[in-house]
Amino acid sequence: MNKPPLNVVFAGTPQFAATALQALIDHQTALNINIVAVYTQPDRKAGRGQKLTASPVKELALAHHIPVEQPTSFSLKFENEHESGRVSRETLANYRPDVMIVAAYGLILPLGVLNTPRLGCLNIHASLLPRWRGAAPIQRAILAGDSHTGITIMQMAQGLDTGDMLYKTSCEIADTDTTQTLHDKLAELGGQAMVEVLSNLSDYQVKAKKQDDSLANYAQKITTDEGLIDWQQQAHAINRQICALNAYTLLNGERIKILECLPIKSEQTTTETAGKVISVGRKAILVSCGADENGNKHLINITKMQWAGGKPLTAEQIAVGDKLKDGWRFE
Incomplete structure (x- = not known):
């Protein structure tokens, strides 16, 4: 039955x-x-x-x-x-x-x-x-x-x-x-x-x-404050923060969302200050991060960002505009 x-x-x-x-x-x-x-x-x-x-x-x-x-x-x-x-x-x-x-x-x-x-x-x-x-x-x-x-x-x-x-x-x-x-x-x-x-x-x-x-x-529940990027952290930690959260940074007091990034490349290192924009390129925006346990400073490859009140912008759209320049530094 x-x-x-x-x-x-x-x-x-x-x-x-x-x-x-x-x-x-x-x-x-x-x-x-x-x-x-x-x-x-x-x-x-x-x-x-x-x-x-x-x-x-x-x-x-x-x-x-x-x-x-x-x-x-x-x-x-x-x-x-x-x-x-x-x-x-x-x-x-x-x-x-x-x-x-x-x-x-x-x-x-x-x-x-x-x-x-x-x-x-x-x-x-x-x-x-x-x-x-x-x-x-x-x-x-x-x-x-x-x-x-x-x-x-x-x-x-x-x-x-x-x-x-x-x-x-x-x-x-x-x-x-x-x-x-x-x-x-x-x-x-x-x-x-x-x-x-x-x-x-x-x-x-x-x-x-x-x-x-x-x-x-x-x-634990995610808080808004956890999304604020501390550029003194090593690149892998910041990369995971961008992948996991509504990550954001500050530039001249303005809040900017970091929406997407590429995986960390081991060969991309720098001696520049953490948070400095190294290159605003059409494929990615390179930003310096803090040193890892071996003393190496790797770069974050950001591919999409969003300014307050605006639409999400790709790296290429940002590169041809004037919202971000080489040498600027995120707070």
Whole structure:
């Protein structure tokens, strides 16, 4: 006799989660699952017009005629005239979920919610746990110079990304990877990993492994100040900062975003002061950095920048303009 399909509730908000949701939608029949509801963050104001905008997950769910829920909180302490945490929990329970899949949802799930699905809640986390628990694992992996990262499918528990691990898959961090390119790789991996786990969920749950807390570190939220470039740092650290963050520098008190750069070339060294613009070329803007552990000062090869109020400019566009000259120095 065929088994009845698993009732799946999906919870997520940004594009990372939407990619995973699409993978589940594509494999519903093969996995014998029924996506009974999607949970996502309330619509937010976005863009210059500040119009209320649905999340990528909501848009995808509506396109496939999946019911969408957008509670503000699941906390029993949350009560107002429009919504309550108690009602949010009752609504979830009424879907009779067998399992809840969570990917970058953005709401804290209390223990009562984690225990609502018969088989619990599974999280798609963008790191190889227990490394980089927390909010910004992709950026932190690039900033730290990690050679690899990956996806962990975790049985959710109370605590920040502390649950037992059901499945892990890794990918290389290339020296050309940015937060966006690595995000896209991991989003695809996350969907594939969850499809794999759901193909034999009971077996993966039986073989789940506990995390070694002694190996854990935390991916703290990124702050704006972390994007400010200190040109006294060595070139590799600045390169990773540009790849990972909304990096920026100052020139005569004006804030300028550094959007893209090329990998560091070992032969490009200088004796010039850190932060000095060595060459405004059509292929790259060369800027001197601080000395490394061997006393060498390497150059950053910037390929795209953006001045306040302006559009992103390539190195070639900057070279033919007058916004930047050889010999100028970033603060």
